Amino acid sequence: MDVERGPSASVPSPASPDGIAVELTxxxxxxxxxxxxxxxxxxxxxxxxxxxxxxxxxxxxxxxxEQAHSHAAFSGRSPAAAAGPRADPDENHPQYLxxxxxxxxxxxxxxxHALGGLAGPLPTFLRLYATYLxxxxxxxxxxxxxxxxxxxxxDVVNPELEGLEAVLxxxxxxxxxxxxxxxxxxxxxxxxxxxxxxxxxxxxxRQLQPQQQDPFLLYLYGEVLAARGRGQEALEALTLSLRxxxxxxxxxxxxxxxxxxxxxxGAASACPPPPSASSFPAHHLPPHAxxxxxGAASAxxLPPPAGLPVHWAREFFLAGAALSGQQNQEALSxxxxxxxxxxxxxxxxxxxxxxxxxxxxxxxxxALYEDLLxxxxxxxxxxxxxxxxxxxKEAAPPxxxxxxxxxxxxxxxxxxxxxxxxxxxxxxSHERAVEYFRRALRLDPRCLAAWTLMxxxxxxxxxxxxxxxxxxxxxxxxPQDFRAWYGLGQAYELxxxxxxxxxxxxxxAALRPTDARMWCALAxxxxxxxxxxxxxxxxxxxxxxxxxxPDGIAVxxxxKLYESRGELDSAERxxxxxxxxxxxxxxxxxYSSDAIEALSFLAxxxxxxxxxxxxxxxxxxxxxxxxxxxxxxxxxxxxxxxLASYGREPGGGGGGGGPHKAGLGLGLGLGLGxxxxxxxAPMDADTPMGGTPAGRSPLVPRRPLGGALSFSxxxxxxxxxxxxxAHRGGAGLRSGGGGASASAAALAAxxxxxxxxxxxHLLEAAEAEAEAEAGGGGAGAAEAALEELVxxxxxxxxxxxxxxxxxxLQFDRSGAVAALQRSGGDPVxxxxxxxxxxxxxxxxxxxxxxxxDGAE
Numbered sequence: 001m002d003v004e005r006g007p008s009a010s011v012p013s014p015a016s017p018d019g020i021a022v023e024l025t026x027x028x029x030x031x032x033x034x035x036x037x038x039x040x041x042x043x044x045x046x047x048x049x050x051x052x053x054x055x056x057x058x059x060x061x062x063x064x065x066e067q068a069h070s071h072a073a074f075s076g077r078s079p080a081a082a083a084g085p086r087a088d089p090d091e092n093h094p095q096y097l098x099x100x101x102x103x104x105x106x107x108x109x110x111x112x113h114a115l116g117g118l119a120g121p122l123p124t125f126l127r128l129y130a131t132y133l134x135x136x137x138x139x140x141x142x143x144x145x146x147x148x149x150x151x152x153x154x155d156v157v158n159p160e161l162e163g164l165e166a167v168l169x170x171x172x173x174x175x176x177x178x179x180x181x182x183x184x185x186x187x188x189x190x191x192x193x194x195x196x197x198x199x200x201x202x203x204x205x206r207q208l209q210p211q212q213q214d215p216f217l218l219y220l221y222g223e224v225l226a227a228r229g230r231g232q233e234a235l236e237a238l239t240l241s242l243r244x245x246x247x248x249x250x251x252x253x254x255x256x257x258x259x260x261x262x263x264x265x266g267a268a269s270a271c272p273p274p275p276s277a278s279s280f281p282a283h284h285l286p287p288h289a290x291x292x293x294x295g296a297a298s299a300x301x302l303p304p305p306a307g308l309p310v311h312w313a314r315e316f317f318l319a320g321a322a323l324s325g326q327q328n329q330e331a332l333s334x335x336x337x338x339x340x341x342x343x344x345x346x347x348x349x350x351x352x353x354x355x356x357x358x359x360x361x362x363x364x365x366x367a368l369y370e371d372l373l374x375x376x377x378x379x380x381x382x383x384x385x386x387x388x389x390x391x392x393k394e395a396a397p398p399x400x401x402x403x404x405x406x407x408x409x410x411x412x413x414x415x416x417x418x419x420x421x422x423x424x425x426x427x428x429s430h431e432r433a434v435e436y437f438r439r440a441l442r443l444d445p446r447c448l449a450a451w452t453l454m455x456x457x458x459x460x461x462x463x464x465x466x467x468x469x470x471x472x473x474x475x476x477x478x479p480q481d482f483r484a485w486y487g488l489g490q491a492y493e494l495x496x497x498x499x500x501x502x503x504x505x506x507x508x509a510a511l512r513p514t515d516a517r518m519w520c521a522l523a524x525x526x527x528x529x530x531x532x533x534x535x536x537x538x539x540x541x542x543x544x545x546x547x548x549x550p551d552g553i554a555v556x557x558x559x560k561l562y563e564s565r566g567e568l569d570s571a572e573r574x575x576x577x578x579x580x581x582x583x584x585x586x587x588x589x590x591y592s593s594d595a596i597e598a599l600s601f602l603a604x605x606x607x608x609x610x611x612x613x614x615x616x617x618x619x620x621x622x623x624x625x626x627x628x629x630x631x632x633x634x635x636x637x638x639x640x641x642x643l644a645s646y647g648r649e650p651g652g653g654g655g656g657g658g659p660h661k662a663g664l665g666l667g668l669g670l671g672l673g674x675x676x677x678x679x680x681a682p683m684d685a686d687t688p689m690g691g692t693p694a695g696r697s698p699l700v701p702r703r704p705l706g707g708a709l710s711f712s713x714x715x716x717x718x719x720x721x722x723x724x725x726a727h728r729g730g731a732g733l734r735s736g737g738g739g740a741s742a743s744a745a746a747l748a749a750x751x752x753x754x755x756x757x758x759x760x761h762l763l764e765a766a767e768a769e770a771e772a773e774a775g776g777g778g779a780g781a782a783e784a785a786l787e788e789l790v791x792x793x794x795x796x797x798x799x800x801x802x803x804x805x806x807x808x809l810q811f812d813r814s815g816a817v818a819a820l821q822r823s824g825g826d827p828v829x830x831x832x833x834x835x836x837x838x839x840x841x842x843x844x845x846x847x848x849x850x851x852x853d854g855a856e
Contacts, residue, residue, distance in 0.1 A: 017050045017052055017341060018052070020046075020050060020312060020341070021047060021050055021052055023247050024043045024044070024046055024047040024050075024247065025047060026247075027039075027040070027043040027247035027248070028040050028043045028044050028047065030245075030247075031043060031247075031248065031250075033091060033100070033122065034122065034125055034126060034129065034216055035100075035103050035104075035126055035129055035130070036216075036248065036250050038249070038250060039248055039249040039250040039251075042249040042347065043247060043249065045345065045346060045347055046342055046345055046347065048344065048345075049342040049343065049344045049345025049346065049347070049348065050341070050342060050343075050344070050345075051343050051344040089120065090118055090120040090122050090123050091122060093118060093123070095114055095115060095117060095118055095123070096115065096118060096122065096123050096126070098114050099111040099112075099114035099115045099123070099126060099127075099130070100126070102114060102130075103126065103130055106137075108130040108131070108133045108134035108137065109130070109131075109134045111126065111127075111130040112127045112128075112130040112131045112134065115127040115130075121214045121216075121217075124171070124214075124217070125214065125216045125217055125220065128164060128167065128168065128217070128220060129220055131160050131163075131164060132158070132160060132164055132220065132223070132224065134160065135158035135159050135160030135161065135164075136158055138158070138159055138160075139156050139157060139158045139159070142156045143156045143445075149441070149442040149445070150438065150441050150442065150445065150473075152473070152476070157227075158227060161224055161227055161228055164220075164224050165221075165224050165225070165228065168217060168220060168221040168224065169221075171214075171217055172213055172217060172218065172221060213240065213244065215240075215241040215242075215244035215245035215248070216241070216245070216248070218237050218238070218240050218241035218244070219237075219238065219241040219248055219250065219251045219254070221237045222234045222235070222236075222237035222238035222241060222251070222254055222258075223254055225237060226254060226257070226258050231258045234254075234258050235255060235258055235259070235305045236305070238251050238254050238255050238258070238305075239255070239305045239307045239308055242255070242308060242309055243307065243308075243309045246309045246311040246313050246314070247313060249313070249316075252313060252316070252317040252320075253320075255304065255305070255308070255317065256317065256320060256321055256324065259303065259304055259321070260321075260324060260325075260478075260480055261478075261479065261480075304317075304318075304321065312341070315334055315337065315338055316338065316347075318334055319331050319334040319335050319338065319351060320351065322334065323351060323354060323355055323358070324480065325480065326358060326482070326511065326512055328355045328358045328359050329359075331351065331355045332352065332355050335348055335351050335352050335355065339352070346372060346375065346376060346379070349368055349371065349372055350368075350372060350381065350382050352368060353365045353368035353369050353372065353382065353385075353386075354382070354385060356368065357385055357388070357389060360550070362389050362392060362393060365385075365386075365389055366386070366389050366390070366393070369382065369383075369385070369386040369389070373386075373405075377405075378409050380406060380409060380410060380413050380415050380416060381415065382415070383402060383406050383415050383416070383418075383419050384414075384415040384418035384419055384422075384449050385449075386402060386419075387399060387402055387403070387418065387419040387422040387423070388422065388449075390402065390422070391422045391425065391426055394426065396426055396427075399419075399422065399423050399426060400423060402419055402423075403419050403420050403422075403423040406419045406420070407420065412443060413443070414440040414441075414443045414444040414447040414449075414450060415440075417436045417437065417439045417440035417443065417450065418436070418437065418440050418447070418449050418450055418453060420436045421433040421434075421435075421436035421437045421440070421450075421453060421454075421457070422453070424436065425453075425456075425457060425460075430457050430460050430461050431461070433453075433457050434454055434457045434458070434461075437450045437453055437454035437457065438450075438454065441454070446477050447477075448474055448477045448478050448481060451470050451471070451473045451474035451477060451484070452470070452471070452474045452481070452483050452484055452487065454470045455467045455468075455470035455471040455474065455484070455487050455491075456487065458470060459487070459490065459491065459494075464491050464494055464495060467487065467491050468488060468491045468492075471484045471485075471487040471488045471491065472484075472488070474487075475488075480511060481511075482507075482508045482511040482512040482515070482518070483508075485504050485505075485507040485508035485511065486504070486505065486508040486517075486518065486521065488500075488501075488504040489501045489502075489503075489504035489505035489508060489521055489525075490521075492504065492828075493521075493524075493525065497804075498525045498528040498530050498531050499530070499531070499800055499803050499804035499807055499827070500804050500827055500828060501521075501525050502522065502525040502526070502531065502800040502804075503798055503800045503801045503804055503826075503827055505518065505521045505522045505525055506522065506798065506800060508521070509521075509522055514547050515547065516543075516544040516545075516547045516548060516549035516550065516554060517544075517549075519540045519541065519543040519544035519547070519554070520540070520541065520544045520549065520553050520554050520557070522537075522540040523536075523537040523538075523540035523541045523544070523554070523557065524537075524557075526540060527561070530807075533753060534561060534564075534565065536753070537561060538558060538561050538562075541554045541557055541558040541561065542554075542558065545558065552578060552581045552582075552594075555574050555577050555578045555581070556574075556575075556578045556594050556597070556598070558574055559571045559574035559575045559577075559578060559598070559601075560597070562574065563601060568605060571601065571605075572601070572602065572605050575597075575598040575601050575602055576598075576602065578594060578598050579595060579598040579599065579602070582594060582595045582598070590621070590624075590625070591625050591626075595625070596622065596625050596629045599618050599621055599622045599625075599629075600622060600629065600632065600633075602618050603615050603618035603619050603622060603633070603636055604636065606618060607636065607639070607640055607643070612640050612643060612644050615636075615640050616637060616640050616641075619633045619634075619636050619637040619640065620633075620637075622636075623637075753799055753800075753803075754790070756803055757794075757799060757802060757803065757813060758813055759790060759793055759813075762786060762789045762790060762793065763786065765785075765789060766782050766783075766785040766786035766789055767782045767785075769785040769789075770782040770784070770785045794813075794817055795817045795820075795821055796825075797816075797817050797820040797821065797825055798825065800827075801820055801825060801826070801827040801830075802816045802817060802820065803816075804827035805819050805820060805827050805830050805831060808827070808831045809830075809831060809834055816830075819831075819833070819834055
């Protein structure tokens with residue numbers, strides 16, 4: 001989800017600590033009495049984080065701002081606070097007090113029934129909220145009954161949603177002076193039956209009256225609409241709620257959840273208009289159709305609403321949105337502004353630690369998490385991420401201490417189970433680790449970290465089908481998490497299905513465009529023998545180098561690709577860069593396969609170009625490595641001395657295939673040592689143990705089929721600098737050495753992927769269209785035109801997904817596109833749906849396969 005960017009990250013008005021403290025104090029009370037305990041806890045934590053009191057003194061309740069907590073002071077401090085709800089007269093009613101006890105004991109239907117005779121705003125909200133939670137509890141029970149503790153339960157819904165939507169619609173859409181209608185007894189008592197009917201279309205003339213609406217009812221209405229799949233309407237309701245009461249953190253979280261997971265369709269590309277009394281709908285369209293398999297993964301995130309209030313809580317929301325969208329520098333900027341006001345906030349410090357973790361600044365993140373646990377020794381939140389850091393750093397003693405600490409505090413929390421799973425994984429007990437991750441998922445089936453980590457463990461024990469299922473479940477929970485997409489790419493690459501792997505790696509790279517590991521994974525798929533798109537691999541490795549590949553894998557791989565293409569000057573430059581990096585890693589790194597390959601190429605290259613003195617020095621270094629390389633170095637040294645003695649000029653300076661290739665194959669060898677591994681860099685927080693993805697397939701001989709232009713629905717992920725998509729994470733290409741050219745001729749040459757799709761004719765059409773519209777706007781205009789033409793030809797489907805379906809099902813292009821459109825764009829789901837079609841509708845036998853069979 002994109003977040004707003006501004007020149008500063010200061011906290012908006014009211015920014016004075018006293019004014020914020022008054023709002024938070026009232027919010028703690030208001031949220032607690034309505035059962036919104038998570039939001040109340042957040043408000044209390046930020047109140048403590050203001051550091052306006054002195055907890056060390058005996059009078060810990062003494063405040064610097066002198067008893068400023070009355071409702072009168074609260075309502076007079078700021079316009080935003082004044083719009084909050086007033087004290088409810090039913091707060092001390094015996095029935096309300098009884099219902100609140102039932103609610104805290106999680107007896108939601110009893111609580112709703114106890115409030116049936118009260119009609120004030122407070123009991124009305126608590127009654128409806130208790131009914132909603134009772135329905136959620138029933139939905140979870142049905143899910144377990146149908147699919148077990150870890151079952152998907154995609155078709156299980158909250159049975160109370162329809163009735164709640166109707167009741168809340170009536171409460172929120174009444175004209176001024178119109179008397180409230182009595183709610184049906186079933187809904188008042190929280191019963192699942194006899195739901196009232198929704199308002200008919202003829203009643204749509206009623207208008208909202210924002211000044212009379214309960215912001216908490218609007219919040220609940222937004223939650224109900226979101227649960228029914230109506231994201232835009234939910235955002236309007238939630239925005240109205242926040243404009244009236246901005247201290248409800250649960251409403252901010254609901255907005256972020258809808259924006260990151262709703263299906264935007266055409267509306268996703270533009271911000272919705274600011275909600276107003278006249279724009280809020282009186283009746284609603286039918287719910288959107290449920291996503292097919294893989295459909296959630298292709299959903300486009302919605303932008304945040306334009307009408308959110310300008311309030312200090314908005315900064316927390318924008319920082320969290322930037323963090324979830326991997327915009328970590330933007331998040332750090334906003335969190336820095338918040339830290340100047342909330343100096344002692346644990347939530348702010350935890351978010352900063354998460355941002356450093358995402359940026360792979362593991363030392364900084366570890367120090368912050370250690371400080372958090374020193375200030376709050378019994379804290380469980382965030383310990384799973386902390387354990388990921390310790391796992392990646394292979395810090396077994398600190399991870400053991402953390403595991404014992406969380407087990408002693410609360411071993412039946414999902415975070416605690418993830419910590420224990422990481423501990424056992426680091427010890428090599430992968431079955432025990434899987435057991436703890438499964439326990440975490442039984443406690444919380446939507447625990448994203450547990451699904452992803454369990455997938456990594458299954459990869460370690462070579463259970464690829466189980467790993468694929470775990471990664472897919474993680475994507476169901478959060479389609480914006482790049483680790484699950486990356487894991488799926490690893491799994492399908494291990495299964496030697498490179499087109500599937502290419503599709504999933506592309507999704508991971510689109511979500512994490514500044515991560516060099518994503519581009520290295522993509523490049524390795526591009527050079528697979530079944531794909532053979534060497535030019536695309538070179539561009540991917542260039543992007544990895546540009547984004548500071550921490551392990552230097554991309555530089556070495558790129559040098560070998562240039563060597564295979566005969567571009568020896570570029571190969572020499574990169575091999576020297578790789579050798580310089582290895583020299584900085586210590587003497588042992590010079591004995592790795594990467595170092596041997598670099599020394600062999602450079603020695604041969606210097607000999608062929610007449611630099612015999614340097615070639616002899618390189619041979620001497622190569623002989624120190626020992627093994628077969630030593631024998632080859634001796635032979636090369638004898639040849640160099642012979643050339644020097646007879647004063648003969650070496651030949652074949654530009655061939656690139658020098659004699660060394662006929663020997664040990666060091667120029668194109670399969671180096672598997674620690675320095676040049678053919679594996680990807682380890683995933684930061686969630687890598688299977690050992691730092692290397694399990695079962696990586698070695699490189700195989702490749703057939704060059706030309707380059708490739710890659711496409712995604714949001715723009716080319718291989719766009720040249722300054723072209724479409726270059727702004728997405730700064731993915732401009734480096735110049736020189738076979739890099740992307742800005743000429744139209746170079747663009748026309750990049751037709752490898754289009755050739756495989758049978759769309760090479762679009763290259764000329766794109767150039768002609770660019771010339772006609774932009775007067776010869778260069779490669780950028782031609783690439784943009786080509787993007788549009790290919791997207792139209794493929795129905796918006798990813799080209800690599802189309803190729804994967806064509807390969808697996810032996811379809812032509814149109815049949816593959818039809819299969820993908822049926823499955824939501826996921827190639828694996830398309831193939832599965834073809835071979836295992838959903839149940840046919842009565843009266844329509846064979847309808848599920850009619851179009852596909854015709855296309856075939």
